[in-house]
Amino acid sequence: MDQGVTLFDTADIYGNEGFLEHRFGDNEKLLGKALKGRRGEAVIATKFGTTHNQGIKGDPAYIKKSVDASLYSLGIDYIDLYYQHRLDPDTPIEETVGTLAELVKQGKIRYIGLSEAPVDIIRRAHTVHPITAVQTEYSLWTRDVEDDILPALWELGIGFVPYSPLGRGFLTGNIKELEDLSESYPHQMFTRFQGEHFEKNVKAASLIEEFANKKGCTTAQLALAWLLAQGDQIVPIPGTKRLERVQENLGALEVKLTKEDLAEMEKIAPKGIASGGRF
DSSP states (O other): OTTSOOEEEOOTTOOTTOGGGOOSSHHHHHHHHHHTTOGGGOEEEEEEOBOSSSOBOOSHHHHHHHHHHHHHHHTOSOEEEEEEOSOOTTSOHHHHHHHHHHHHHHTSEEEEEEESOOHHHHHHHHHHSOOOEEEEEOSSSOOGGGTTHHHHHHHHTOEEEEESTTGGGGGGTOOSSGGGSOTTOOGGGOGGGSHHHHHHHHHHHHHHHHHHHHHTSOHHHHHHHHHHTTOTTBOOOOOOSOHHHHHHHHGGGGOOOOHHHHHHHHHHSOTTOSOSOOO
16 A cells, blocks of 8 residues: 555455465455555445355345445445455346445445356446446456457446456466476366466467567566556456565556567567466
């Protein structure tokens, strides 16, 4: 925050060691403690809907309980941006967003967001109440959203928040072998870390690293600068555990990419460069 960061993104399911630890509210409590006395300087985003034992929930009763729990954990009286973490297949999006619209009127939340939502759901949701932001994976590594999601968001005037902007670690330049991953990293969940996919991805990432070296920046800074160059409505949320990585990521703001740079990067990292599916 002292270095100009204002947006903080969390979720009720995020724990101290990640959501696989099956704890609720741990990261919200940490964030609330950190921002105490500085609430007015921060935009706080959190999410609801992913449970440990009941699947995905988006019904009105669950939402009302979730928002109160998040407000308590964060120690605040309103949430700036409240996302539906994943879509509930058993609850129409109109019912979910209608409930969220009530929370806006009550002053418990200011804006509504969706995470991992397809275009038809975004459009249906937006007719009930304006959607402020949509969050999904997007990076030099994963560019599926360019097909239909981004054009729809620009048409509707909705902001886009890319998570995993560093390709789940591949675009940091620090993953050369599986041994480079921490023991707690859930790489077994992602096909891109398996067998031949992993080998191909390491080779592809090395090309991006070479271009970063030419630009005099780190691979992570180049990846973030590329995202920022895709449009003013894009606000990436790189996650990290170390202060030096936060400072490195912020250095992306100093990396200026020309049209020629972007064209060269398109050749080095064309759409579909990553081997294997996202999950």
